Amino acid sequence: MKRSLVPSSAGAAVRAVLRPSTDALRAAGIEDSALNAYQNRLDRGVKGWMHLATANGDLLLATSDAHTATADGLHALRQLGADLGGILAKNKLRHVALDAQPAALTVAEGLALNAYRYTKLFGTKAKDQWTLEQLDVVGSDSAEFATWNALMDGVTEARDLINTPVLQLGSLELAARAEQLGAQHGFKCTVLHKAQIEALKMGGLLGVNKGSVDPPVFIVLEYRGEGAPQEHPTVLVGKGVVYDTGGISLKPSNFMEDMKCDMSGAAAVLGTFCAVAAAKLPVNVVGLIPATDNRLNGNALVPGDVITISNGVTVEVLNTDAEGRLILADALHYAKKYQPKLVIDLATLTGAASRAIGPYATVAMGTADRATWDALQASAGMTHERLVEFPFWDDYKELIKSDIADIKNIGGAEAGMITAGKFLEYFIDYPYVHLDIAGPAFLDRPVAYYGKGGTGVGVRLLTHFLTAQSRA
């Protein structure tokens, strides 16, 4: 989808206009009966679009009076954009000029998120696929548009990465794509390969990788924007399990088919780097992505094995499907060398998180101070990438005690999302936020602005948060 800023929607074959005046519509030659119907909607406070076919092309009119000052207003405007996406898709309209000032970028965001399609793997059916090819946004603030466009590119990149099967996106392809994106958008990307990972004694990443024929990678992203405050970086860590079979603790097939999405955390970190670097935001961030697939071969980890993470903590692996925390452990330990002001990890980590609150929000927990949480929650509200804070009490540590090693990698049936978080706490020494995105990362049905598949959850949240932090 190409997105452009245009001075006016005049002349476009398909125009979508938010709250036009009836005078403007009359001047544009709209018939009285249509005008009356529109006025009627305004009077009744009907939200949503009215579709008119005029002599000059398709015209869509909406009457929402939501505004951009509140989280609820922003959500309503994005939803309006998403509804517009539905109408465009249904009518196979491929080019629209959206005139929704001053809410233009918010409505356009909902539209762009809704109109996203993953079409790269269609072969003979490629020509039949609808896509919104061109979105013209009526407005004049080119700097604001460029920042927004970079954000939409970042979300799109994350969704494409998530939706790409492991056959096309193994660990090495993910690393190559990260390098490409770094060169394209202006952030540094360093890929550590197996020999370096061995030298760093990353026993979690190497352990999970034992069942794979592809090598692991550890991807380091660095971006420091011009004018960024002179302080230690915020580190973003993304789980990059490019495919998760569960390993020897094999998943049932109906729980496995979507497991290309187990690198959604990695995708969110990469998408965020694309957004902040392309927009040249004055922030100082580091991204860490441990990546491997989790499969079975003759040498795969078995339940009962004990491995040693890079900080010396030994882990009894009782379930090889609880692999995300093993690779994150090495990444969280590695993050210490930056003396970070804050570390946020994103991971499709537990079914427990997804079962607790479904696809509607992210499960969050950690050791960061209240001011950090308040700032994160403010960004979560404004982006509708909502967070639900779970307890991080030490009581839960009891559940991951091992008889033969320092800890075990799985608790009992209770509070699985929290025992996973408490596991990760063994590898930190800095303010920490753990985001378990297992619910919202990949959808099996449309939710809010999103269709099925990868959502890129985390990109809009983190970009908003980092932007706000840079201004604080």
Ligand SMILES: [Zn+2]
């Ligand atoms: Zn797993």
